[in-house]
Every structure is written in structure tokens, then in C-alpha cells.
Amino acid sequence: MALSTSLSTCTAHRVVPKTAKCYQERSYTSFTPKQSVLSKPIYSNGIAPSRLSLTMNSPNCQGSGKVLRSGGYQCHALDIETPSSFLAGEKFQLDDVIEAQQFDLDILNAIFKVAREMEQIEKRSGQSNILKGYLMSTLFYEPSTRTRLSFESAMKRLGGEVLTTENAREFSSAAKGETLEDTIRTVEGYSDIIVMRHFESGAARRAAGTASIPIINAGDGPGQHPTQALLDVYTIEREIGKLDSIKVGLVGDLANGRTVRSLAYLLAKYRDVKIYLVSPDVVKMKDDIKDYLTAKGVEWEESSDLIEVASKCDVVYQTRIQKERFGERIDLYEEARGKYIVDRTVLDVMQKHAVVMHPLPRLDEITVDVDADPRAAYFRQAKNGLYIRMALLKLLLVGW
């Protein structure tokens, strides 16, 4: 039985059907596996391959598959290095969103295409019923109101519903010593998808390994924040009109910001990209990323001249110097903080089509008089997070 047939059977239910439910019902039926387009996977030092699972359960699956509690059989490609793209014709299916590296160009393009559709839905009518009947749990082990509201807005704009936990760390069960795995097994019984923020690197992957419903990593400690990386790349594409042959200046705290590190990874997938690195000495970009860029043939250059870089770039990506990284050396923090400010002077040398981006929150590394310039793209960038998250929720819950 082909996937499309199976899905259309499901959608014949009176009330909104769930992929998850349909999924399990066809657990033991035979099917034609989707054709997977394998390409050479790339992983940097210390980062394990992304957890990817085939989108259909089948007793035919070999290897790391496991018998689901629901009676189905789920194949995992946990231990082999494959990209997360499983294309069948023009279609693919996401199972979890764990890290930026799991996306290849095909998937990125597909997600961005859906994000554009989401933008149209939100702008034209405010709400859709695409996810009506679906329930999302936001399981936040540390507070991140901005990210949480963005996901919850995305779910509700698509007609879905939300269960919220802002203080999952004080989740009575977690406080009593329950494992993350047990918590996930309970919460998956209450909802159709879990958006998780955690203080430990790798927590999202652990959750995805346990859950039978999709997991989205909304940031796990110093680890990954893949939806931020996606919305950054999407914003460049929306603002500049292309991702190949662009010049991007990464400015500010390049040592600690996971945002710029993830962005560098993703930009390396595109052709003819040039990256400028502009940062105070104490928070310079680390060698792993530089080596990675070099290995991928991406041209990069360190500079201490923000004005010169700004005049060349399509994108000036400013970041906040994170005070908490400097401990008691407030003097070093103050010195680093004041070094590269994006202000009217910087704007004046920037090209007309270029933009200033920032992952927010910003302090004074971009002066407020920049806000009114059409090239100040950071609030549009924040808004693009909504579209990217709408797209991911749609793709994870109802597919292409």
C-alpha cells in the first residue's frame, strides 16, 4: 500500500486524523519503501550523526529497528551516517528536528518552500486548519519565552492546540529523580509532537530516541538550536534572494554563539559563499569551524575592520557579546562589547540591497537608530522564525 493511499484512507475519518495513528495502523502492512537519496554525510568533530528514522514502519526494515510498544516496528538508521532526506519523487518526510546538520540542500529547499506557503497563510487569513486536532507539548526545561511563544504561535496559527510546561525542570517527576526517557514516555501519551528545550547538550537526541512521536529541539544547552539556524538561512534567502554567491559578515561573539556556528555550517552547503569573521580577540571563531569551512571549500577571512567588511557584504550578522561567558573579567567584557557596534556609520557604507541581521535579544551592539532603516532585517528575521516553525510542524505532523 502506497503512502498516499494510506494517508487518504486516514483522512476519511470524520474528525481530523493523525499521522501517528495512521502510521501505527499500517505497521504491519507491506509497502513500497521510499527511495532514499543518499549523499556523503558530513560531521564535524565530536558531533554524532543525526538520528534519523525511516518514515514507515516495516518488518522488512533491517538493522537498528525496534519493536514499538504499539505493536508496530520502527526502523532507525541511528548508527549509519545518512542524511535525513528521504525523497520519494518530490516528497519527503521529517521525523524529528534535532540538529542543523541533519538537513541537506533538498530538505532545506523543501522546508523554505513550505515556509513561504505558511507566510502566505499567516498574511492572508491569520489562521489555517491544517493542524486542527493536533496537540503540541512545549516541554521547556529552561525558560525561553521568545522561542516558546514562537512555536506556540506557529501551532495555533495552523489550528493546532498546545500543552505548555515552562518549568519542566521543576516538573515534580523530574525533581523526584525521573529520567528524561520516562518523562517523554508519559508526555508522548498526551500529545502528538513535543517541542523540547533542555539545559543538557544531547537531550533532544535522547528524547527522540525514546519517543514514538516527533521531537523538535528548541535548544539543548550549548548544543544545537536548529530552528534558529533554519530561520537565519531562510531570512537570508528572503532578504537577498539567493544563498549561492553571497558574502556574509559574522560579527561579535563568534566563540560562544551557537547561532553563528550553526549558520556557518549551513552556509557551507551553498556555492561560492564568502564569510568574513569580525570579532574581538577574546571571542574569536574557533578552529573547528574554520577548518570545516576550509575543508568544504568555503572562502573565509578574519578582519578587524567592520566598516570595510560591511561595505562588501550582503549580510552583516551581528551577535550579542554574552556577559555570562566572561565570569569576573568584566573589564574584558566591556572592552569586547564596545568594539564592533552596528550603527548609522556602518549602515552608510552598506550596499542598498544588503541587510543587518541579529538573533535577538540585542543590547547596544546595534544602535536603535538603525531600526528604522529598511535594511534592518532583525525583526523580520524573528518573524521568519514563525514561518519556519509553522513549516516544520506541518511537515512533521501531516507531511508534505
Add this chain to the structure above:
Amino acid sequence: MALSTSLSTCTAHRVVPKTAKCYQERSYTSFTPKQSVLSKPIYSNGIAPSRLSLTMNSPNCQGSGKVLRSGGYQCHALDIETPSSFLAGEKFQLDDVIEAQQFDLDILNAIFKVAREMEQIEKRSGQSNILKGYLMSTLFYEPSTRTRLSFESAMKRLGGEVLTTENAREFSSAAKGETLEDTIRTVEGYSDIIVMRHFESGAARRAAGTASIPIINAGDGPGQHPTQALLDVYTIEREIGKLDSIKVGLVGDLANGRTVRSLAYLLAKYRDVKIYLVSPDVVKMKDDIKDYLTAKGVEWEESSDLIEVASKCDVVYQTRIQKERFGERIDLYEEARGKYIVDRTVLDVMQKHAVVMHPLPRLDEITVDVDADPRAAYFRQAKNGLYIRMALLKLLLVGW
């Protein structure tokens, strides 16, 4: 005017009608009171009779009735010992869910029947519109994320909406000295049902005595947690297929766990039940429950041999030893904690149809290698909490 007629009149409204509203509108109309099937009530030491109110208001009511602020008249059977079952033909109506003892066999069976229907709704289509237009307040005076999410999921799966208060204790009004009664009188104006968790025993009963909308007790301190008791019994029925003639081993902290105490009460309602009590000496089952079981003709036996008990039982109900009960005697806690562990050795002697249950969260009193065994029922048990809560919300808001 018969109830059914009245309800169908209400449902003729353009938008979703509310029982509560219909209720008040028929306050002064004459009606045929529902036939109440009275049976001898049973209450244990120190526990007051459950607060029950007739489901219809009438000036004909005698006794403890009170004039409602809305102008209606509500009859309370507060001071007479009656069970909460008011059957009219095959129908009954719940007003509040305060304690496990309020349910007789008829009501338990009725609730379980509806819970099965809820299971079908959730599995088949994910969502229903049964409670569309209804609003539930979760008024939690102490955090209990698991319980809260379960109730909120139940409400949303039925198409209802939720107002959440996780920190009702810091409710600005409560902090300023407002009484629980005043808080309830305010919150009842904003919603159709209140799910309340409180740190004081008896708080739910006080709330129910004040509110003109249904109250569900989601745990009040060391007192009651009736929905947990219901989901436990429901799980046994679902897993074993019967509630009469079963053997149940209660293991772990039997002194402090309100879960096992409530379960013992409810099991005593069924025929030919045998209960084994397996616990470290410091947390043995207290005499009140043992005396109660004896009085009700329930066979029970204390044992220190978990393997032997496990080999005989249909249900091994494991519980967590609660560290907080031991104060500074960490040595006693550690001793008690390691004494009775459910692991593969225990599983090996259990019968094929038997199950392991646990109210969760678990620490290491059940080893993780038990999880994969089909007899590990604890995550299914947690999921059953969803169905029981869906059933109760339906019964309290729209009736049978």
C-alpha cells in the same frame, strides 16, 4: 420537564450550549426528580461523607438546599450519608469528583464504559468536539505537571479549552490573604469546570461546597487523588479483563502512598479479591486499611517474599519509597529503597497474563530492563489516566 427534553432544548442553541447554563434556566420549572438508587454507604475512619448534590435544582428539595446566587435553588445532601450515584434508568450524573469513596460499583462501571469510548475517540481520530465551547480552569496550588498535562490533554482532545494556573499558591489574591472560597467564586465566573490541586487535605471538598460549577480534585495534600485511583482500577480491568477474583500485590511504601491506600479501598468493592502487602518494615500498611479490608471480607496477607507473591498475582503494583518521609534517616531510606525491586528475576516468575503497574514517577524500584516486557503496564497505565479524565470531564460537563 424531563432532563433529556431540557437538554435537547438547550442543544438547539446556535452555539454550543452549556449544561450549567441550561441548568440554571430550568431552576424554577417543575420536573420529575431522578430516581435515586440508595445503597449503604461506607466511610472509613475520619473521612467525611462525600459531598453530593442532586443534579437538578428545585424548590421542592428539602434539607440542606441553598439558594443559588443565580436565583436557582440547589439541593445538597451534604449531611446525610448517601452514595453519589443517582441513576435514572441507565443514566446518572456526576457533580464533583472529590474522593475515591464517592464512587459505587455502578458509577465505576459507567465511568469505565465512557473511558473505553474515549479511548476509541482518541485512537481513531485524535479529537472530538464533545466539549467544544467548554472552558476548564486548572487551579494548581502546587505544581504537578504530569497531572496537569493529563487533564489539559483530556480537555483539548474533547475540543474544550483550558485556562491554566500553575502557581495558584502565589495567585496574587491568595498571597494577599484571600480565602479559597473567594478565589473559587471568582474563577467559577471565568470557566465551566475547575480542576484543583491543593496542598491541604479537604480543600477540594471546601471548593465543591462553594462552587456552582463542577470541581475535580486533582490531589489535595495527603488527602485524596481520586482520578489516580480510578485510572489504577481501570488499568487492572483493561489489562487483566476483570476486577472480581483477582490477586493484587501492593509493593513498596504502603504507609505513605495515598495511591495504594485508595486502590485498596476501591478493590474492596469487588468480589473475591486477594491482596498481598509487601513492604519494608518502616513503611508497612497502616491498620486502618487492614481493618477496613477485614471488615469488608477482603482476604489480605503480609509477606516479605516478593518472588513468591509475584508468582501468584495478577497485578504487581510497585510504588516509590518516598525519601522525603524519612527526614534525616537517610540510612533507613536507603535500606527500605533497595529491599523490593521489580526486575527481570521478578518478571521471570510472573504469570504470562499478569502485569506490573506503578503510579510513576519511578526511580529504580523497577529496573529499566523490565520496560520492554509486554507485562510492563505502567506507561499504558499513565495513558489510561487520559481516558479516565476525558470520561470524567464529559460526564461532569455534558452528562451521560
Add this chain to the structure above:
Amino acid sequence: MALSTSLSTCTAHRVVPKTAKCYQERSYTSFTPKQSVLSKPIYSNGIAPSRLSLTMNSPNCQGSGKVLRSGGYQCHALDIETPSSFLAGEKFQLDDVIEAQQFDLDILNAIFKVAREMEQIEKRSGQSNILKGYLMSTLFYEPSTRTRLSFESAMKRLGGEVLTTENAREFSSAAKGETLEDTIRTVEGYSDIIVMRHFESGAARRAAGTASIPIINAGDGPGQHPTQALLDVYTIEREIGKLDSIKVGLVGDLANGRTVRSLAYLLAKYRDVKIYLVSPDVVKMKDDIKDYLTAKGVEWEESSDLIEVASKCDVVYQTRIQKERFGERIDLYEEARGKYIVDRTVLDVMQKHAVVMHPLPRLDEITVDVDADPRAAYFRQAKNGLYIRMALLKLLLVGW
């Protein structure tokens, strides 16, 4: 293009349209501006004129208008003293709700009329779909569960959806030093209206100056709490049947309570109102309000005889003596607190049609034996807050 035409075009969309979206789409179209009915504005000492914006964007607007990021043009009447009423025939449009003084009699009457309709909707059917597809953010920088639940209930009773932030002060971004303006610019991208509670006076006005979506002030520190003032006046009108020619006794803490101060302001708009001020010496009404009442021709009188005042008044408005205002002088607090209690003795002298009101929470300044008397209006008053907030949400989001 007239407003009505523009709106009906919008509502022809398949899914629920948004005023905000429609609004932006007609940014550059020409239109006939609404006729504004200007009357002499009145502001007390130190209170800035209310921020009001014309409801339509137009390049024709002069003065403080600003170019919207979305490309539209928004006119602000920020620096001229005008009332917020823009009547076009029988219609008007609210943009923000920032302070009690922004409302003139026409707008008050219009809001109260809509509140009555909301009452009918809530009582008849519980829910409406008027705001289906709209998303409200409750951005609370300090907890106020009662107010928050009231707004969220109002939104959900009208079919809208809610994003909740109870701890916006710990909003990771705010904690990291983000300005309120930046937070608003982000959150406005996720929702259609923001209900904000803040600890700083003037915060709501700042938010409204930044946001392109409506802001409702749900209390900003010692500043304003306009929806409380509206529900108080609405309650008097509902209970007494009129607002002209009434006698109102303000009792308790008249120095610190923003409630009674706002109420005095609004009552001064009506004809032939007499106000009695009954308070312990340490918390007497301040001169600014007394001078204001005098200037507006409102008769007022201080009294220390609650019984005599109660016998004359239509409304006895009791308030809580706020302990936190007395610092270490607990003795003064205790003395003030016990001085004017509304109890059965006070009720006995009150007229049959008169009512007791209180903004809640109450401690013992109204004894509980008063609650059962039909003249105890304070819980109905709390409920009226729901209707007022439903009315405001409707007016701000879909207009008249």
C-alpha cells in the same frame, strides 16, 4: 474606499480575516476619514494625554504619523489633547486601551452596550466565534492570576486563542537586558493583540507607541488599570440602572487604591453624582482628586460615619487597606484596617436597591455574612470584568 467596504472585502477571505491585515492592505488606498468628535480634554496633574491613533492609515495624515514597517502609514495624535472617540455615524474604533481617561461618555456607552451583548453570548451559549482565528498574547511582567484568567477567558469565550507569559519579567530576553520596545516588536509578530501587565507606570503607553497591533493595559504599576475602572462603572450601571444622579460611598484606602481614584475620574463624567469619602485618616483621598471633582462640579463630602453614608448611598464601594503601604507601622495598619467594616449592621441601614462593591481580593473589610445578601455585588462585579474584557477584545480586533 470606506471602512465598511474594506472590511467586508476582507471578510470574504476563506479563513477568518484579521483587521490588522486588512488594515495594512489598505494602507495606501484613499478613504474618507472618520469624523472625529472633539471635546475638551481633561487631564489631572502629571498625567499625560492618552495616546490615541486614528484608525486608518493614510498618507493624508499630518503631524506625528509614522511610516509603518509594513509599508503602511500610521497617523498618531500623540501630542495633541484629543479624546479617543472617533465617531463615524454610530461607529467608532479603539486602537489601544491604556488609561481610564481616554474614554469619553460616547465610548463608555458604546463599550457598555457591547458588554451587554457579550453577557448575552456568554449566558446563552457560552461561546462565540467572533474572534476565531485571532491570537492574544498575555505578557505579564508581574503575576496577576485573576486579571490574566479574566482576559484569557474573555478571549476564549469569543473563540480566540491565547499565548501566555506569566513571568515576562524573567523572559530570558528581558533578563538579558532587552528593552520593552524590542520585546513588543518580537511578540507582535506572534499575535494579534497584546494584554500587558507591567510593574512600571507608563509601560503600557510605551508598548502602544511601539506596537502595530492593539495593546491593552492590564495594570502598569502604580499607574493605570483601565479595565478595572470600566468594569466598576459598568457594574454600577447594571446594578443601579443609571450613572447620573447617584450617590457613591468610597470606603477604605482612598490614598493608595488606584481603583477608587480611577472610579472618581470616571464618575465625574456623569451628571449629578455625589461622592462620599470614608477612610481612616492615614489613607485619606488625596487633594488632586478632590480638586478635580470640585473643578468638574461633582459634589463630594468626607465623612467618618459609615452607617450614615451607607444609608444614603446607592453604592458602597469598599476597598482593602493595603498592608504593604504601612511598612513597619503595623500598629497604624491594624488601626486603619478595623475602622470601617461592611457587615450586617451596615447592610441593615442600606437601601433595598443599593449595592456593596469591592475590587477584590477582600480580607475582612466585608464580613462573609454579607455575601448571601442580594445587595452583595462584588462577585457579580468580578464577573462583569469578563464581559467588559470580551467587549474590549471584540472592539479592538474586529471593531464595532
